[in-house]
Amino acid sequence: MNKFPGSALIMITVFCSAAALCPAAAPEQKGREYKPPSSCEPYIRVAVLRNVDSIGLKVNGEFHIYDAATGRRLLQEKNARWTVTSGQKGISAGGHLFSAGGIIIRSRDRNEIYLNGRRFRGEMRLIGKNGSLLAVNYVGLEDYIKGIFIRESSHYWPPEVLKAEAIVFRSFALYRAAENSSRDYDVTCDVYSQVYGGMTAERYRTNKMVKDTEGMVLVYDGRIFPAYYHSACGGRTEDAAKLWNINLPPLKGVACGYCGESPHSRWSRTLSNKEVSSKLHAESSVGVPQITVITPGSRDASGRMEELTFSFEDGGTRTISAKEFRQLLxxxxxxxxxxEARLSGAGIIFEGAGWGHGVGLCQWGAYFMAKQGASYAQILSHYYPGTQIAELGSFKSGDSKAAGGRR
Ligand SMILES: [Zn+2]
Known part of the structure; x- marks a missing residue:
């Protein structure tokens, strides 16, 4: 008996003609345009280092360096171990001076580039920015997902939750890439995008789940779906419109019902009165007034606090949105x-539920759904009602918000 009724999904499997003609291996890469291992695969531009003075670069085997602006080949080298720096005259590496506009480092084996000890697939672009360096890893979508998996989840989790997450990570990455297509990079490698560790962070089991769901994405209304996710919702997921300018029926919030046993279902934290007060007074910790009263404001439909008001011993008050307060602390x-927050002799005690913004897939809820026998499609249907699973081939052209925008 299916204990997850109403979770049937329509599977769109329309492959584009280009997908059917994909060569097994891409031809030798030339010029400035990046081509992933499979020529029908979208790619992601990940800023792996920003505003750094120098970079330790190691490349095993044969590699080429191209001018990032013109695509002209500048060098052919082997087995380098260089320190790369950026200055007024350009980028210095291995006794060579290159234009600050940037260079492309392309390893023959596509997975032999190390930056500061971390190994990356794809190719690396180093760009000089006001005397510092920006390193952007151009990497195929599937390899990118392999490189974020264990930083965003756990390779010990059940297969069905990992498959659901692979589809979520892929969709979220493409959504971000479409948003940032006019910038130097699509995503950062930290929590503000998805945490990316490159090839160094790959594991056998998560790589297999990426392979098992290859090219599968979530769509809504014919477009790549912004598949937000978080660690644990604490009971009910949040309406995305409460946090960002996103008003989509699948992100309106659902009763989770599965994450009650998660290690993050409840949390508490005690902070000193001075610490909280100084944050509320623009970081100045000298002579900040004591907080005397904390007044909770309204709560939204998911039960999350919308705002709260602090009163201080000097008679001042500050009302702040709960979202801003969370970022501030x-x-x-x-x-x-x-x-909930209350004053005590020890300071201010905060007691709450869940971990994260609460929008979209609750990862711990998905974990317990999988433990109880749910499939990846049932998990996705529960947390993103109304979305569909599709193959990337169905989004080949005509929609700049979808994967075809940079195919
Ligand atoms: Zn939950």
Missing amino acids: GPDVIKSTDF
Whole structure:
């Protein structure tokens, strides 16, 4: 008996003609345009280092360096171990001076580039920016997902939740890439995008789940779906419109019902009165007034606090949105906006539920759904009602918001 009724999904499997003609291996890469291993695969531009003075670069085997602006080949080298720096005259590496506009480092084996000890697939672009360096990894979508998996989840989790997450990560990456297509890079490698560790962070099991769901994405209304996710919702997922300018029926919030046993279902944190007050007074910790009263404001439909008001001993008050307050104190300190705060002799005690912004897939809820026998399609249907799973081939052209925008 299916214990997850109503979760049937329509599977769109329309392959584009180009997909059917994909060569097994891409031809030798030339020029400035990046081509992933499979020529029908989208790619992601990940800023792996920003505003750094120098970079330790190691490349095993044969590699080429191209001018990032013109695509002209500048050098052919082997087995380099260089320190790369950027200055007024350009980028210095291995006794060579290149234009600050940037260079492309292309390893013959596509997976033999190391930056500061971390190994990357794809190719690397180094760009000089006001005397510092920006390193952008151009990597095929599937390899990118392999490189974020264990940083965003756990390779010990059940297969069905990992498959669901692979589809979520892929969709979210493409959504971000479409948003940032006019910038130097699509995503950063930190929590503001998805945490990316390159090839160094890959594991056998998560790589297999990426392979098992290859090219599968979530769509809504014919477009790549912004598949937001978070660690644990604490009971009910949040309406995306409460946090960002995103008003989509699948992101309106659902009763989770599965994450109650997660290690993050409840949290508490005690902070000193002075610490909280100084954050509320533009970081100045000298002579900040004591907080005397905390007044909770309204809560939204998911139960999360919308705003709260602090009163101080000097008669001042400050009303702040719970979202801003969480950012101010740190999202890992105030783990969610579903909390209560009270003054005590020890300081201010915060007690709350869940971890993260609460929008979209609740990862711990998905974990417990999989433990109870749910499939990846049932998990996705539960947290993103109304979305469909599709193959990337169905989004080949005509929609700049979809994967075809940079195929
Ligand atoms: Zn949940």
